[in-house]
Amino acid sequence: MSKFRVMALLLTGLYQPAVLAEDMGHQAHMNDDPLVWMVLADQLEWQNASPDDALAWNVSAWIGHDTGRALFRSEGEATSGDVEDARAELLWSKPIAAWWDLVGGLRQDFGTGPGQTYGLIGVQGTAPYRFHIEADLFGGERGQFGTRLESDYEILLTNRWILVPRAELQAFGKDDADLGIGSGLSQLELGLRLRYEIRREFAPYVGVEWSGKFGDTADFAGETDESVRDTRFVAGLRVWF
């Protein structure tokens, strides 16, 4: 009995939307999905690279509703004012399961060498044990394709001192000497950052970041005297609004 009633309610729920509207003019309780936006600079930091120090960022911004959001993501680094290695993505994100959003759109790589445009599809969300995950597949110009996986985890030392281990890897489908990309696992970054949340929105941090290039990517880097293995101290701000 109750089961059928629930079903009936669901059907009326699904097929009779906006009954409240009628002649009342106001829909005080219909606006249960406000437009929300957020800008998050998860990493905005100085890195003690050699020969010159670098500035690095990992930022995102979104705007939208419960049903879907426009999403911008960008990550990269600059040395002496020149962007060296960066990507920017313009995506649509749509919730598909309790803990997962499907994302799709465009990824643009830029920096040294020619720019490269990809189509991107991926997921982002929270895995069991509260690992934050971003997993992308992308493919595009010059027949290149690849994958990017990123995960981080927040360890609460206290409710304001938060230690964040982070890992990110990229792998590509084929060699591209112009871009210094080799097929297979090309790059792995491992970071550990300790932040203090003065406010939720404002947290300075210090940390260490190790990065390594692998396979042909490492060989290409060796040819141009780029470092293949690198450990950097970092200091920065995590801010959002």
Added chain:
Amino acid sequence: MIRRNGQDARNFPSSTGLTDPGRRRFVLGATASGLVAGLVGGLARWQPASAGENSRVLTHLKGADFALTIGQLPVQITDRERLAVAVNSSLPGPVLHWQEGETVTLRVTNQLNETTSIHWHGILLPTGMDGVPGLSFPGIAPGETFTYRFPVRQSGTYWYHSHSGFQEQLGLYGALVVHPREPEPVAVDRDYVVLLSDWTDENPARVLAKLKKQSDYYNFNQPTLGDLIRDARREGLSAALAERAMWGEMRMNRTDLADVSGYTYTYLMNGQAPAENWTGLFRPGERVRLRFINAAAMSYFDVRIPGLRMTVIAADGQPIKPVDVEEFRIAVAETFDVLVTPERDEAYTIFAQSMDRTGFARGTLAPREGMVALVPGLDKPAALTMADMGHDMGQDMSHAGHDMADMPGMDMRGAGAVTHAPTETGPGVDMLAMNPTSRLNDPGVGLRDNGRRVLTYADLRSTFPDPDGREPTETIELHLTGHMERYIWSFNGIKASDAGPIRLRYGDRVRFVLVNDSMMTHPIHLHGLWSDLEDEQGNFQVRKHTISVKPGERVTYRVSADALGRWAYHCHLMMHMETGMFREVLVDE
């Protein structure tokens, strides 16, 4: 007829003891009491909204004809001045005294530049007088006056509040006292309203936006590495890790007891911050009735008066068989009438700590002005336990509620003794109760085994038998659902904007079954019709207007569809209602 505080008190029969010493006390508090002035800091700089008038002192209006004006009011509750939304330039609004059997007329004028409304919470009235924009009426436009007029068919302690946007959080609330036609069954010497609320200096829309961006924004009590080490020392490393793993697997937070905390809230008693110390006077040996009202937007309170036994005599305005307790939890929108008889010539603290233990509202019962009693410390914040979340599934549930080992099962989308609607599997639902149980005798997280006699729903028994008497002929089962991190709330996984009305046929007697699939405690309020709570055997137990449902709990209540029209039905946590935990109940023929 409109009367201000002092005049009003004189006009009341002395037996009701309606004297409210607020204004005089305020002056004493600010000038004579160094302790209080020191504690409150900014109080000395506080400027009344209009000359010579404290805007945060209870005023009383009595009669059948009321003129109420809604407008902005400058208030200073912390060290910053903010604009509240208030009735008659008073926060809380005036206490309205009605007489059962009379027809009341309330002319409400809107001086805001946005639509407003007043809903008379728990009052039986024609649907057009219920004050819910979009359901009862279009709302009161800026500059307009709306006249509410309806016969008063009940007595007891109720309250009123805005049903428009975030105005309730901004101060648009007040107490309703309906005096009975028949003489009161209990004579009291003093009669005080004790209205609890939560105040934030933040714009409530920004509070909600923050929750949408980071749902644990206001929770600074999350489990840390230090807690893990402490748990490991106490329970052993493997048990502590297993406990962490279970919560991690579910991606849930065991300290998620309140979405908005004392980090931003100042908890008020009759509009007064703890340091301002609202005071009610008594002479030793007098019997005092305290009409507790939880007018908070988002905060449950656990209330006690150290040194005094409290006899609860009414719940949600309706008389119950008296029950003696040392502490009670008051859900958002509930009311409890409590009798105390302080015998000694000393002060007693009324202590109302928030359920998440991040702050408290406080006042004093005292024989004379300016007295204070010891203010208890906040209890240690409790956490939901492994047992709460279903690690004891195999246990006999027949004595559920007696100890925490018997708490209900919950799991991520687990199949179990309960049937979940297919709509509960969408991205807006983060958890389903695996084995919900009836736990009326469970006082709830943070109150179990605290050494005090704590009121539970099992203690609430109406003084009258089931006024309808018929068995329900239909059952409506609704699941309380949500996604904490996305900050979406719903019934059956469907938000208000995606749902049609729940239809009841006029004259029918219907059983509502609520199953709480979420980790939060939800106060569910049905407008216009009583919610007659059933005991665990399905018998009528107590008549209420707001039913609080604990995580993993299943409650049932009867509703007589005896009032035609469109009624709001919703979680009374403001941010849950605003994000979708709302339905229309449509009673038609």
